[in-house]
Amino acid sequence: MKKDSLRRSGAIIMARLIVLLGSLSYVMVLAVVDGSLGFFCAMGVTLFGALGIAKILGETIALSLNSIVFMCVFCGVLRGGLKFLEQYGNHYIAFRLLAVLRDRVFGALRKLCPAKLESKQKGSIIASITSDIETLEVFYAHTVSPICIAVIVCACVLIFIGVFSSPYLMLTALAGYITVGIILPLISSARMKKTGVEYRAEFASFNSFFLDSIKGIKDIVLSNAGETRKKEVNSRSEKLLAKTKELKRLTVGAQSAVELVVSAVIIAALIVGIVLLNSDKITIGKMIVGVVAVFSSFGPVIAVAALPSNLTQTFAGGDRVLNLIDEKPAVEPVTDGKNIEYENLEVADLSFSYDETKKVLEDVSMHAGKGEIIGIVGESGCGKSTFLKLLLRFWQKKNGTIKYNDTDIDEINSDNLLDNVTMVSQSTYLFDETIENNLRIAKPDATKEEIEDACRLASVHDFIASLPDGYQSRAGLLGDNLSAGEKQRIGLARAFLKGSELILLDEPTSNVDSINEGIILAALARQKKKKSIIIVSHRESTMAIADRVYQVEKGRMEEVV
Ligand SMILES: Nc1ncnc2c1ncn2[C@@H]1O[C@H](COP(=O)(O)OP(=O)(O)OP(=O)(O)O)[C@@H](O)[C@H]1O
Ligand SMILES: [Mg+2]
Structure with a gap:
């Protein structure tokens, strides 16, 4: 799609935006009625003035001069109140709807995440959420009702002039x-x-x-x-x-x-x-x-x-917001499926491609059970991260089966799946909050002890404790001062804190020195009794703790013996 061309016509954008009004449409009707009456009052001031002059010039007018003057003043005062009500109604709708739209856009993003957001430009999404939604204020507060008011007022005035x-x-x-x-x-x-x-x-x-x-x-x-x-x-x-x-x-x-x-x-x-x-x-x-x-x-x-000077911008903003709301997620979330408690994983004949041209994985089969650490090795770009993402259903598999305890992944409730399986991806994002809160997103009700234990397992507790504000240090303030390895270990601590039974680790030790790698691997080895752990890594030292290793090559995955 060209950046500056609209997907929809102006009329369709307007119609869709008006449909979003939903239960607020009665406020819009009230605003239009107030606005139209307000204009009639404004006209009333001049019209009664004209009637007064006509009466003075000898025209027979049923009203006395006094009542004409009274009506002039009455219309003027009423005009003010009605204008206020119109503006109040329009802005009430506009800001209520902006809140609704932000909610809808966030909901759409949640569904699209993470698959669709990988390929979408983050910049354009941020523009949509911030300025595009903001421009719609113009539409709801200053576009719809002026058009309706103009149509109503003009029609009434034409009839009035025609008749009188x-x-x-x-x-x-x-x-x-x-x-x-x-x-x-x-x-x-x-x-x-x-x-x-x-x-x-x-x-x-x-x-x-x-x-x-x-x-x-x-x-x-x-x-x-x-x-x-x-x-x-x-x-x-x-x-x-x-x-x-x-x-x-x-x-x-x-x-x-x-x-x-x-x-x-x-x-x-x-x-x-x-x-x-x-x-x-x-x-x-x-x-x-x-x-x-x-x-x-x-x-x-x-x-x-x-209107036209800002309507083009409004339509462009509306079009982008509607695009985001309409965007189909790569995977539909499952809400009416089964809940499981992870025991084992069985993958058979799994094939996947991002586009039709290039197959990333072909007829992959593997299995994992509790008490096992599985290693996955392979060249860069061969599809290891893709495989882990499929195990979390970030993408929809094309052929084959991924079964947890004999239940196909497509039949497991999405929330339940994410409770059972945790992934530490190749890059960990830290929010601009305290380190403690950054860890807590994995388990909001975690106790201080649980958080510290998870950090010890990930070999990052001593580092955090050495910071002036400890667990209360703000990750955003530390920003670039956190090394890649420190961020990676905080990501690992998050996964340990979550306590899922299946942990997927994508290059968990790529930025960690050998001493810390040893500590993390020892922690993993201790954890494995109760869990399954799948580790993707290029490092032989990391692979050494794996019970079984699969090699990915040209889309195939073979167990190495
Ligand atoms: N969202 C995507 N859309 C299209 N192609 C993708 C997408 N993500 C990855 N790919 C492609 O799929 C292939 C496999 O990527 P993947 O990230 O799974 O490799 P990897 O084995 O994890 O590599 P590395 O060891 O470098 O992390 C690559 O050719 C990559 O360019
Ligand atoms: Mg990868």
């Missing part, structure tokens, strides 16, 4: 509404589309270049590349400024066109009114009321005309 004044004036107003509310927005959105897309691309590229420069400032200084980098920042900033100016010029052009057409329609209405009056088709009172109704009714249409 003249059909000719009604047609003049209709031509004005269509030009300002439909034709001009279509023209300006077509003209702004290209520049809008270019502006966004320039804005994104400038932002990422600038952030990248700040992140890499150390290396820029070390390479003495400060001047060149500064020039590049300046030149990109100039380009962004040029695009901003272009976009603003178009926006101002569109606004001026709207003002011009509205003025032209008002003059046209005045001319039509005068001609009708001269040819005795209407009385002066009806002429004034009709022309004033045309004058004062353009507010909602002008609001619609102002």
